[in-house]
Amino acid sequence: MRAEAPMPGNAASLAKSGAAPASSPAQLDATPARHLYAGHDPARAVTVEDLRAMAHSILPAFALGYLEGGAEEEQTLARNLAALAAWRFLPRALVDVSQRSLATTLFGRPMPLPLVIAPTGLNGLFRAGADRMLAEAAAEAGIPFTQSTMSNMAMEDVAAGLDLRHWWQLYVFGWPSVTEQLIARAERAGCEALVVTIDAQIFGDRAWSGRHFTRPGHLTWGSILGAGLHPRWLAATMLRRRGMPVFENIIEFVPREHRGFYDSAFWVRGQMDKGLDWDKIARIRALWPRKLLVKGLLRPADVARAAEAGADGVVLSNHGGRQLDSTVSGLDSLPEARRLVGDGLTILVDGGIRHGSDVLKALALGADAVQIGRATLYGVAAAGRAGAARTIAILREEMDRTLGLLGVTSVRDLSPDVLTR
Ligand SMILES: Cc1cc2nc3c(=O)[nH]c(=O)nc-3n(C[C@H](O)[C@H](O)[C@H](O)COP(=O)(O)O)c2cc1C
Known part of the structure; x- marks a missing residue:
C-alpha cells in the first residue's frame, strides 16, 4: 500500500480506544480489511495496486525482488511515494x-x-x-x-x-x-x-535482489527451487521461450564466456x-x-x-x-x-x-x-x-x-x- 498521511490525532485515539463511531472512515484503522484483486483477469483490476497484487501472485521471489527492490534501506524508494502524497x-x-x-x-x-x-x-x-x-x-x-x-x-x-x-x-x-x-x-x-x-x-x-545470488550471476538453490514452484511464471517465461531471456541488443559486445543471462548482465555492469x-x-x-x-x-x-x-x-x-x-x-x-x-x-x-x-x-x-x-x-x-x-x-x-x-x-x-x- 502507498504511504498514507499520519492519522489525525483525534481519529487515532478514538479508533484505539474502541470508541470510534461505527461510521469512522475505514482506512484510518484498517477495518474492515481491504482486499486487492489478485486473480487472473486484468479487466477486474480496479487500481494499479490490484495489478501489483496479481503480479505478486505470479512471480517467484527472485523476480519480485528485482522488480520491487530499491537500494539499501530503500529510503529513496519510500521518498518517491511520500513526495507525491505530501501534496x-x-x-x-x-x-x-x-x-x-x-x-x-x-x-x-x-x-x-x-x-x-x-x-x-x-x-x-x-x-x-x-x-x-x-x-x-x-x-x-x-x-x-x-x-x-x-x-x-x-x-x-x-x-x-x-x-x-x-x-x-x-x-x-x-x-x-x-x-x-x-x-x-x-x-x-x-x-x-x-x-x-x-x-x-x-x-x-x-539488497533485496542481491540476497538471491550466491555470487555475481549465480542464483541460490533456494531461489531456483522457488522459481520451480511458480508454474504460471514458468509457463509465461521459461517454457514459452525455452530458457532464460537474452540481451538481444548488446549480447554481441559480451565475451562468449559471459553470455549467460545473469553473467552478461553482471559483465555489462x-x-x-x-x-x-x-x-x-x-x-x-x-x-x-x-x-x-x-x-x-x-x-x-x-x-x-x-x-x-x-x-x-x-x-x-x-x-x-x-x-x-x-x-x-x-x-x-x-x-x-x-x-x-x-x-x-x-x-x-x-x-x-x-x-x-x-x-x-x-x-x-x-x-x-x-x-x-x-x-x-x-x-x-x-x-x-x-x-x-x-x-x-x-x-x-x-x-x-x-x-x-x-x-x-x-x-x-x-x-x-x-x-x-
Ligand atoms: C525493474 C526495473 C528495471 C529498470 N531498468 C532500467 C533501465 O534499464 N534503464 C533505466 O534508465 N532505468 C531503469 N529503471 C528505472 C525506470 O526507468 C524508472 O526511472 C523508474 O522505474 C521509475 O520509478 P517507478 O518504478 O516507481 O515508476 C528500471 C526500473 C525498474 C523498476
Missing part, C-alpha cells in the same frame, strides 16, 4: 467540467495522454516478449515506449509494424565504440528519441563508463540527430546544464529508488528545475507514479509528461499486453475523474495553484 489538492469550485481533455504535446507532437513508458531492463524475466507487449500497449494508447539497453528483444523487432513513438535508452558502457554503434542502430531503427541514463554508472546496492561526464554528453549530442534526453538528474542546476549541453529534455529521476539511497525524489526538484529553465526544455519526471492523481500533481508542478516504470511492469507481469494496457486504462480513468473533481478542464491548464503542502 494536497485545492480544487477550483464551480467550474464547468463537462468537457475534459488529457491530451498534450510532447516534442511538438500531439499525444492523447501525458504518459511515457519508462525504460526497464530484464523485462523478459517477467514474461516472454514483455518488451513487445509494452510497446504494443504504448502504441495503442498513443504514448512513447522507451526501450532499455538491457531489454530482451532486438530494437528493430520491438517496433516492427507498430505506429509507435519508439525511444531508445542508452547505458554508456564500452565507450566510445559500443555507444557509437548503439546510437547508429537506434537511428536506423527509426527511434524518435535517445534517453541517456546517467545515474547508473555505478550499480546501486539492491562492470563495463559501465565511470568516466561519463558532460563532455561525453556533448559528444553523444553531436552523434545523435534527433531528440535527446538526459535521464537521472535530481539537481535543478544540472537540468540547466543539460539544456546548455544541447539536450532537448531531461527526466528527473532517482531510478525508481534503485541507485543512490536517501535522495530526494524527482518531484521534489521539479518546481525549481522548471523555474530555472522556463518553457525551453522538456521535463519529464518519474518515481512512484501509481495513480492518475500522481500524474496530475507532477504536471501541476511543471512536468510536460510523466514516466511510468513499475506500474506498467505490474500489468505486463500480471497479464502480458492486456495487463500493460489495463495499467494505462486505469491511469487514464483516474486522471480524467481527478481532473474533473479538481475543477480543471485540461491537463494543459494545471498549475501549482491547485496544490498545497
